[in-house]
Amino acid sequence: MKPAVRVTVTGAAGNIAYSLLFKIAAGEMLGDDQPIILQLVEIPQAMGALRGVAMELEDCAFPLLQQVSIHDNPEEGFKGVHYALLVGARPRGPGMERKDLLEANAAIFSGQGKALNDFANPDVRVLVVGNPANTNALIASRNAPDLSPSQFTAMTRLDHQRAKGILANRLGVTVNEVKGVTIWGNHSATQFPDLHHANVHGEPVLSLIDGAWYKGQYISLIQKRGAAIINARGASSAASAAQAAINHMRSWALGTDDDWVSMAIPSDGSYGVATGIIYSFPVRCNYGRYEIVQGLELNEFSRQQMKETEQELLAEMADVDHLLPPETAARMTDPFGRAGLVNDIDEECLRAGSIVVKTDRIC
Ligand code: NAD
Ligand code: LMR
Numbered sequence: 001m002k003p004a005v006r007v008t009v010t011g012a013a014g015n016i017a018y019s020l021l022f023k024i025a026a027g028e029m030l031g032d033d034q035p036i037i038l039q040l041v042e043i044p045q046a047m048g049a050l051r052g053v054a055m056e057l058e059d060c061a062f063p064l065l066q067q068v069s070i071h072d073n074p075e076e077g078f079k080g081v082h083y084a085l086l087v088g089a090r091p092r093g094p095g096m097e098r099k100d101l102l103e104a105n106a107a108i109f110s111g112q113g114k115a116l117n118d119f120a121n122p123d124v125r126v127l128v129v130g131n132p133a134n135t136n137a138l139i140a141s142r143n144a145p146d147l148s149p150s151q152f153t154a155m156t157r158l159d160h161q162r163a164k165g166i167l168a169n170r171l172g173v174t175v176n177e178v179k180g181v182t183i184w185g186n187h188s189a190t191q192f193p194d195l196h197h198a199n200v201h202g203e204p205v206l207s208l209i210d211g212a213w214y215k216g217q218y219i220s221l222i223q224k225r226g227a228a229i230i231n232a233r234g235a236s237s238a239a240s241a242a243q244a245a246i247n248h249m250r251s252w253a254l255g256t257d258d259d260w261v262s263m264a265i266p267s268d269g270s271y272g273v274a275t276g277i278i279y280s281f282p283v284r285c286n287y288g289r290y291e292i293v294q295g296l297e298l299n300e301f302s303r304q305q306m307k308e309t310e311q312e313l314l315a316e317m318a319d320v321d322h323l324l325p326p327e328t329a330a331r332m333t334d335p336f337g338r339a340g341l342v343n344d345i346d347e348e349c350l351r352a353g354s355i356v357v358k359t360d361r362i363c
């Protein structure tokens with residue numbers, strides 16, 4: 001039996017968590033051989049409801065679930081955590097854009113970044129779900145000076161799955177037959193769902209669909225799907241968001257197979273995207289690391305779409321400047337630590353005459 005890993009979920013009494021926690025405990029996120037310790041975090045006013053969720057988890061008698069604890073503060077809730085899913089934040093209502101939540105939610109993530117820095121396992125992998133997810137992840141990362149920026153990611157997997165699902169329906173195929181879809185940029189209405197490299201059994205998707213439908217309808221359908229669900233349900237997506245969070249963490253921890261996925265990660269300048277922001281890229285994962293898929297050709301239309309969503313993220317970053325300590329700015333230009341923490345450690349070892357194995361990625 002593997003040793004148990006610690007998983008923290010914030011907003012654990014909320015709607016997304018009510019799906020998410022039971023999937024984690026059932027082994028859907030980290031595999032059916034991985035025992036789990038769940039550390040649930042809420043605001044003090046929600047502790048009563050959270051106690052009820054913890055009771056239900058206990059009542060499921062999940063074989064992998066070794067322990068559940070509930071916390072009304074992130075410092076205790078993040079103690080020793082290996083995987084942190086930051087869901088706790090206000091959702092938007094009808095008529096709001098996700099960036100309207102910036103002021104309401106941003107402060108939560110500076111405090112949680114500090115708490116992760118001081119209390120989490122040094123290898124912690126962080127997924128931000130709470131909106132606006134990309135910029136909240138940036139705030140958390142910039143407030144965690146001892147962790148690598150590469151340990152902080154935000155969720156665009158829901159958009160990725162929407163893009164695949166809606167396309168598969170249009171083509172009359174299953175989602176497994178659709179490969180090479182990418183979401184670029186922000187989890188917002190400026191995101192770019194890119195089908196230029198997508199294929200079905202090797203056949204380019206853009207030769208199977210009408211270009212006017214792609215540019216005129218499909219892109220905006222994916223960009224506005226969250227709002228459409230809020231309008232239809234009266235509440236933001238919850239079960240599909242939970243499923244996407246499971247898939248994001250599972251890919252990161254256990255690897256991607258024959259297709260890439262979309263993850264919002266610190267930009268390292270690939271494809272000319274500005275550094276300093278958390279931007280969604282196509283990635284492949286292996287051995288607990290992710291790597292940006294390189295070498296995709298971009299036409300003028302794609303470049304313009306990617307620029308637009310980049311500009312929105314840069315504007316969001318400027319809006320939360322007061323929450324971004326200047327001393328953590330420089331390392332965002334080298335988010336994978338090639339010239340950062342890992343090399344510093346290597347040099348020390350070399351001075352002591354030790355044999356070291358060099359690595360250029362710690363994500
Ligand atoms: P919800 O209102 O049902 O639950 C949020 C929970 O977070 C509440 O129980 C609240 O008490 C808790 N919370 C608030 N502040 C907290 C804090 N500082 N620490 C810990 N817990 C805190 O909302 P939900 O439907 O579960 O959605 C949560 C967030 O996820 C929203 O911001 C929503 O917009 C976002 N979301 C993102 C995606 C995505 O694809 N990235 C998809 C769906 C929803
Ligand atoms: C979604 O995409 O469903 C979520 O981000 C909720 C929202 O505000 O759209």
